[in-house]
Amino acid sequence: MASVGIVGGTGYTGVELLRILATHPDVELRAITSRGEGGTPVADLFPSLRGRVNLAFADPSKAELARCDIVFFATPNGVAMQQAKPLVDAGVRVIDLAADFRLADADEWERWYRMPHACPELLGEAVYGLPEVNREAIRNARIIANPGCYPTAVQLGFLPLIEAGIVDTEGLIADAKSGVSGAGRKAETHILFSEAGDNFKAYGVAGHRHLPEIRQGLARAAGRSVGLTFVPHLTPMIRGIHATLYSRINADADIQSLFESRYADEPFVDVLPPGSHPETRSVRGSNTCRIAIHRPGGGSTVVVLSVIDNLVKGAAGQAVQNMNLLLGLPETRGLEQIALLP
Amino acid sequence: MASVGIVGGTGYTGVELLRILATHPDVELRAITSRGEGGTPVADLFPSLRGRVNLAFADPSKAELARCDIVFFATPNGVAMQQAKPLVDAGVRVIDLAADFRLADADEWERWYRMPHACPELLGEAVYGLPEVNREAIRNARIIANPGCYPTAVQLGFLPLIEAGIVDTEGLIADAKSGVSGAGRKAETHILFSEAGDNFKAYGVAGHRHLPEIRQGLARAAGRSVGLTFVPHLTPMIRGIHATLYSRINADADIQSLFESRYADEPFVDVLPPGSHPETRSVRGSNTCRIAIHRPGGGSTVVVLSVIDNLVKGAAGQAVQNMNLLLGLPETRGLEQIALLP
Amino acid sequence: MASVGIVGGTGYTGVELLRILATHPDVELRAITSRGEGGTPVADLFPSLRGRVNLAFADPSKAELARCDIVFFATPNGVAMQQAKPLVDAGVRVIDLAADFRLADADEWERWYRMPHACPELLGEAVYGLPEVNREAIRNARIIANPGCYPTAVQLGFLPLIEAGIVDTEGLIADAKSGVSGAGRKAETHILFSEAGDNFKAYGVAGHRHLPEIRQGLARAAGRSVGLTFVPHLTPMIRGIHATLYSRINADADIQSLFESRYADEPFVDVLPPGSHPETRSVRGSNTCRIAIHRPGGGSTVVVLSVIDNLVKGAAGQAVQNMNLLLGLPETRGLEQIALLP
């Protein structure tokens, strides 16, 4: 039974971690911290957890996180990089669900996140926690950068094509749509029900922080830099990401088979039959990524459709998948939830 | 390992039964039938079940339901009463999620459901499957009438008051609000997204089929007939029922304590602290009923707020709870899912 | 051409006033103020008004409101009472869309709104702006208290019964459901899309500020104090209020005719045929209140269903209706919008 701590558990990734960990058979939740809610029982803030999580939020200064086997940071960007080092030094294995350790290049990180990086010395060893790419490195990591939600959906959709070297990597397009929970549990006007409901819009077209993260991942697969246009959109649903990916194929290939064999052994990537259109609700609450591939009119444009639940495979579920790898557990342990449909 | 069959699995209660049973450790799903979808893999219709349910829908005439230990009817009203008898005679224990066996009085049933009852001889022994009232009878039943969604939420909210004899049972009011999935997976115009979305309305004020079912249950608790005004409403969400219940108190009582002790041993009824307002999402996907009690201004009107997920505690989850009782399993087995929030 | 000013135009009642006034043929919008957005073009904040409203928000200290014929306060509670007096003294006619002048009793106001009343001397002459009750007084008022959204829907539904003296006024129940825009355009967590979406809950059961306002209005109609239980609920839609009203009838009456004749000459109250269930979307964006009356099972309980758009008949539209009365214009001028359906 591994002991687990969560730093910053009042956001959506925090409550989702709690939902998953509370029924995980091999972990014991030892501490969860919150600066603002110290002393409040977790179930007071999230009544869905009444009777299932009996912890109270602890003041960060008092939580004995260094005694945990695993500590998750479900904090805003910029927190983990300040607090992870002593934990890692104490032998705790850290999984950061924010962006602090996702970009290998500290300068690029600072440009996109507009703050100095507090812990560049850990960037080198931090492992990007996409198991479908880095499974072995994850098993032995001391610190894991859990991928962003958009980057998970986009990379899983593009990787087979790029790894096979059959698409033009200069003109990749990722048109992505996210449910509103992707914006977090923050008191901001633009994500109010009356603003985001019955409404659709793009945002961040000039440049979104997930762009360099996706580019980095695709470049690693391609072995060279890639050209990517990434347009995120806000869609009036709570959970879910749908990435619609466009690329030009430049070689003959059975793309359907390519995807099927690439993901044949992946427990959380489901390649749909030809002609399919995955729905975000088919993964609501589950750790699965479902993918379909099209080649409209038999032309040179390949369209990949990739869906995940942004809070599960795009955040907390993938973090638990990484934890399972760290702990030597079966990768699917505690992640067997079936999507809630309808 | 008990073997289980489902008759009519293409509706929402069917897919929800599948979601729950697919991870239930003590049952094996042997057959699921559909008149319209015979031969279609279940996961083709419900991609959320891909990789988790490998059955195909079977033609009803060919499914060997009589060999199952338990058969669920997730069919429209009027089907189970035609097919249950031979199964019961063959020793199968039947749980009907429709209304066929909910009313003890065949004449009343025929008035509300506008068809002759095909199997009145089983009405006498059918047990109304509300475990919080009928737990012992359920254990030994051959046929169980799984309660309706509104009746579950309303009865659990009113029962402590009525059993204690402290409210005027002539003027009960149940103002209930349901998510749209309560109307089923039927191709009807009024439940289209563009009709039911961003919209709120009452319906069936002149008389809804759940009215006699609720009245019967409350009358049994009261020991006499009761006067109930029941107004259902359609609310633009997918899952969830919120019942707001009004009654006049006619005796001194600590109502909060009354509810807490009435439900102290109930695994699926959660009485919230004084001053609470339960949210439907706090039970989304879980088998829990959460209840709060108010007495505004300290007056004689008691307001009870009761929420359930109409597809879980209001349908498939309660059916599995009943199945657990029938099979002598722990009542919570396979029903540990935590609500999906947000 | 009357000149009009708006104080505080950055909330939902403000933008709705702008939508209506921008196409009103008899008024000229002279100024709109905002403390936080001084200098910002209105259409930058609300792109729906691009090309239709060319004003910029003005700093409150600089706006020449005293030169307007009419000034609307679309401000939070507590602002109009501080600023209305000099305007009224200067001959401006003031319509407050907040609660400052709604309760005749300053003590009761202070208990519910938890601040001292800054201008009790105007309370006596302020006219409660429900035209269906106070039409003549409104025409000559210097200051109008525009009714709350819930109070509009609830009073219009109860008034014919109470005026006719045929219901027990001790046990009135108003179970009301509001769209989320009723909570305003405030950066608060509980009204985020991911919190309020796909969710239903009651709130303020212990006591909501609209309770004394409704009680006051019903008491005036009854000629004595009334007993009212008022339970508001938050429903996942943007606009709309649905009030479900319960009362016990104590005399013989043709209730349908009673309502029809009470509202026969009202341009904005539509009594539906017997057996109807009004939908909130049938009034979305329009100034209409639609009402249906039921007497389930022919019993003594009368159920009234009353729907409005909380931002129109429940706020900005009713304010313009009051303005038309003040200006001697036809009451429907500028309020002919047909509801947006679907």
Next chain:
Amino acid sequence: MASVGIVGGTGYTGVELLRILATHPDVELRAITSRGEGGTPVADLFPSLRGRVNLAFADPSKAELARCDIVFFATPNGVAMQQAKPLVDAGVRVIDLAADFRLADADEWERWYRMPHACPELLGEAVYGLPEVNREAIRNARIIANPGCYPTAVQLGFLPLIEAGIVDTEGLIADAKSGVSGAGRKAETHILFSEAGDNFKAYGVAGHRHLPEIRQGLARAAGRSVGLTFVPHLTPMIRGIHATLYSRINADADIQSLFESRYADEPFVDVLPPGSHPETRSVRGSNTCRIAIHRPGGGSTVVVLSVIDNLVKGAAGQAVQNMNLLLGLPETRGLEQIALLP
């Protein structure tokens, strides 16, 4: 005062035509037909029109459509082509909101719509009713093919680039998202609230009927055939289309100025300032198309964001705009509605 008839008024384009025409100052609605609803008052089906539209649906065989000045077909595909000829011969000017006269090539039409074209002889003279392209031809047309919703949003977004000859027309990509009302008011399972709500998916990736229509329009502008990948998506909102358009620029140009000057005189196309992200709700209920242009990272990919209300500029509003042109009225007459926000 022109007299107007509507064939097939029970769908969403029909009720939207009624909403707009009921307040149009220069037309009199003479007849509206429905095969299924003959005799039913329009306001019984659509309570939003109570007191505003007093017509009943007429049996198609009895309606004196030939006496109208204008007849709109708000029917399914395949109806107008069977009934338009005698009306046109009688001097009625016909506006078809369906697809029957949108494609100039009858063979292509038959391939995509899978039925023989009943009236190819009118295809030659039918004018494609996109006023921003065909204004003069529309004025003198006898029969107008009102554009589809996706085609309106996509063409208005691409046209300035293509007309200027500055983009590669071989690799155009249109990633489009529609509200559910675009699927019509049909009793079909996949557009139920519980299916389409809280869900996002692509559909028709292999080929959607709007693809040839868009290709035809863009090819006319380009003077040669174009290569277009068109991926439509269903998004959980009622109204609105958001088209995200990708193209490669192959010449130097100030794209913002290009769009601004192209649409400078267009009353219903609003080019937003640089850096903007139009929201669908900013045009909800209005006849406006709002467009923003981006060039992420200063690269060669141009991203155009284009939003319309699919039922207004994408259907009924554009039809009325065409009617105004036919009647020699100001183009904006009766179309001054401001978007409903929130």
